[in-house]
């Protein structure tokens with residue numbers, strides 16, 4: 001109960017979940033016919049979508065204020081990379097919707113990776129992490145880039161922990177976050193802290209207001225886009241709270257994806273990790289929250305516009321050639337998933353300036 005109360009307090013402190021008054025937006029004068037249509041669409045939407053909760057709770061990682069604070073500092077700390085050039089925030093910049101807007105990202109020594117950096121906002125809701133689902137949750141995932149040879153390049157976990165132990169400030173922060181641990185500065189606790197922080201990175205938008213019953217939060221045009229999204233079949237893979245992030249799917253189901261990007265190397269998704277034949281071409285349907293802002297698209301970041309991404313999806317996942325009008329309508333809907341993210345969420349923590357002094 002104590003934890004729940006805290007969780008709600010956190011949500012409010014972060015400014016999430018709070019009612020965003022329709023403020024300067026002009027109130028649409030909806031006639032009774034429009035109201036009925038919107039009510040019908042709300043019922044339909046509820047069959048497939050859910051509003052975002054305030055935070056992504058997990059039984060194995062209780063969210064506490066101290067853990068989230070530590071997690072955010074670690075998230076922004078360049079010292080988690082070998083030469084100190086990059087932090088999690090370099091590739092997943094909270095100022096730009098949790099991505100770097102690059103096709104692929106440079107690691108600590110500038111070497112480029114092979115896959116696009118997905119957003120960390122709302123990632124905790126995914127049933128697996130990475131494009132190929134090779135990590136089970138944000139806690140497991142958080143440990144992996146630190147020792148990855150083309151990402152943060154730290155020698156190993158012990159080396160990372162030993163570096164953290166040279167900071168007295170970190171010793172205090174870990175102690176506060178894990179008060180019952182005899183040796184709180186550990187790699188496990190680092191993963192839990194970053195995971196707890198990521199569980200607060202939740203971004204509701206006007207779509208949530210609509211799902212919560214405010215039918216005037218979305219225009220008929222936007223709702224018509226939602227209808228197109230549903231009837232076209234996108235909801236087969238993009239549904240729930242984050243419109244995706246569920247079971248891996250074969251991509252492409254129809255034709256070849258590389259023909260659109262001109263890529264000469266084929267990324268086989270989950271197979272790259274497991275080398276099991278039946279895992280070939282398995283990818284996670286990416287969640288679509290803030291998708292307007294998380295360009296470029298797809299696992300290789302080779303698709304620049306959202307319209308093009310939607311067109312390719314129609315062809316490769318549904319075997320449908322969508323008209324320009326259908327694409328525009330779907331994109332109008334997808335833009336309602338863009339959130340207004342509070343300033344304090346995006347800002348680097350002040351502690352960063354003194355943590356290594």
Ligand code: HEC
Nearest residue numbers: 087088091105106107115116117118123129130131145151
């Ligand atoms: C050099 C760039 C880079 C750095 C630094 C980096 N990441 Fe990533 N991150 C990526 C890429 C690229 C992927 C996708 C890789 C894949 O799917 O194979 C990814 C995937 C993820 C995902 C999965 C999201 C999803 O939709 O599946 C999460 C969560 C994440 N990173 C969090 C972090 C955290 C936390 C840190 C710091 C400890 C971090 N990343 C550091 C590039 C980076």
Ligand code: HEC
Nearest residue numbers: 234236237249251283284285286297298299309313314317
């Ligand atoms: C059969 C499952 C499936 C269906 C149906 C489907 N998608 Fe996807 N979607 C995926 C997968 C898998 C990916 C990840 C592709 C990759 O790995 O590059 C994806 C990625 C996307 C992306 C790129 C997201 C990003 O951040 O890069 C968008 C946009 C998208 N889908 C929109 C749609 C739309 C709109 C429809 C309906 C026209 C649709 N999808 C239908 C499975 C599906």
